[in-house]
Amino acid sequence: MLEFVRGDALDAKTRLRVADAVPPGFFSYPGGLTAREHQALTYARLRRAGLAAPPAPELLDDPPALCALLDRAAIADPALFHVMLLHYTLALGPILRFGADREGPREARDALETMASFGTLLMTEAGRSNSHLSPRTIARHDPGTGGFVLTTPDAEAAKFPTNTAHPQVPKTAAVYATLVHGGSERGVFVFVVPLRGENGRIPQGVRITPAPETTGLQVDYAAVRLDGLWVPREAWLRDGARIGEDGSFHDPAGGPAQRLTRSMAVAPAVWRAVVSASAAITRASAGVLLAHSTGRTTLGRLAPRRLLTDYRNQNEAVLGALASAYALTAVAGHAKSRRAAPPPATGTGGPATAWAPWSAVDRDLALLKAAATAQAHDTVSRCRTHSGAPGFAATDRLNAYRGLAHAYTSAGGDNELILFDTARAMADLDGYQPPPPPPAAGPPDGGDLASPRVWLHLARDCERRMRDRLAERVAAARARGHDPFTAWNDNLALATRTATACADRTVLEILTAAHDTGPALLRPALRLHALGWLDRRAGNLLNEGVVPPGVLDEVWALRRAVCDELTPHAAALAAAFELPTDITAAPTAFLTTPPPDPSGGPSGSPSAGDPSAGGPFGTPPA
CATH class of the missing domain: 1.10.540 (Butyryl-Coa Dehydrogenase, subunit A; domain 1)
Incomplete structure (x- = not known):
């Protein structure tokens, strides 16, 4: 493991x-x-x-x-x-x-590489949604110097959120701005702008307004406006575009739509990192919940002095968190090994997106980011809930992990917009191939819900049915004379569920491969995660006629059985995460241990057999 x-x-x-x-x-x-x-x-x-x-x-x-x-x-x-x-x-x-x-x-590159300055991003604008598609922050070429002048026209176009508020921390920004030249918008380009010097000095033409303090994700948020800020020619990250001596503009990308997609092409590195970090904080949260639960007794009158993990709800919460952590680790491994889709060919059509540019960059990786952050947020939140008051008040770790997962449902590309664009591509068969109809012989493996081939059969069937129904509803609306906005706006709920079904099927394909090739103990963990998927998506599966009424009784029985199989191995599952000992300590460990040394100390990454990672259920952690 x-x-x-x-x-x-x-x-x-x-x-x-x-x-x-x-x-x-x-x-x-x-x-x-x-x-x-x-x-x-x-x-x-x-x-x-x-x-x-x-x-x-x-x-x-x-x-x-x-x-x-x-x-x-x-x-x-x-x-x-x-x-x-x-x-x-x-x-x-x-x-x-x-x-x-x-x-x-x-x-600027040297300053960032040597950590003399810290990088920040100026992309989203405060006053309009979907602002990535058409930033109102403008860059104009200055023919006298060869440089550019960047201007934020009003407060609604201010770049926010940015991490630029700290008055003494040097910052260098990547600014996404619309290049206007020759009276035409030439597309969204990136410009490199020093926002604060080493002594905190802000250059003329930059206005930074600190935002109110927040505890959600504790960084120095601020809004930034650029008021006629001049930057040299080298600040323009032109990616092959150029302005000739005669003032003519040339861009090998083809046009503004293609340029937007190319300028957003750094996103796959973000998505891989967010998927991987989602797995990491889920592993850490599962370790915290295990530490809280192990050896803890209860005083309920139904059975006084019973161990907390003897109760199915807590037992399944702990093991379910461990299972989700392994599932996301498999997804992260897939994402890290997968290279981004190539940029669109020169001169081809613009981004096939309606709500945001992300799916035009790499639809599959963007969708995995949406799926991973949603799963991490759900699992971390359940770990916080099942850790009781100590998980909320005795440590801020679970609150911080939940805040991170919640933040990245919007950061790095809004999850809902990614789902909307995925659903549009599915309905239009735009670079998308629906799963084939199920075989006439019925589901594989006799319909055994513990079989990976059955998971995929159900996920594919549900996705195909949802996709067909969505396409029919949108087409019918257009046939009745509705414009594209109305046709889609009336079907956004189905669109969200359809794209989520596509994400589910993609994840289950990854998990099936891991189930077939991974270590033996991984298999029941992934089965438990898949049964959790069946439980969460039962409404969709029933609505589409993919499973019969009463399926949840079978899911619950199988979940109890696989939890019984996994219970003796909970400590081994968690130990393989190699979490530092201060993470695997119970939230109330401060009552019996000295506070950690903030200046650093000996490394604490337990080996696979280290009892500090949490012993088997019923044995207090060392």
């Missing part, structure tokens, strides 16, 4: 460098910090991590290594994960990918 969780893409040296980059001292904060002091410490840790980790270009060329670094940051501190992700994938990533013939903004 340890080999499955680790995967086979990282060598021992890289794993050690990642562990050194995010040492045990990063897994907590000293008490009494103000919000700004807390944020400053986060950035100090980011600088230390960046200097200890492999060089940024190597990380960005090695998805498993970058994800390993970000996973450890997410488990240690979701805020550190967030600013680290922005720094590497959305600030340095565009410079390395789009810098023209490697000329690019050399000074």
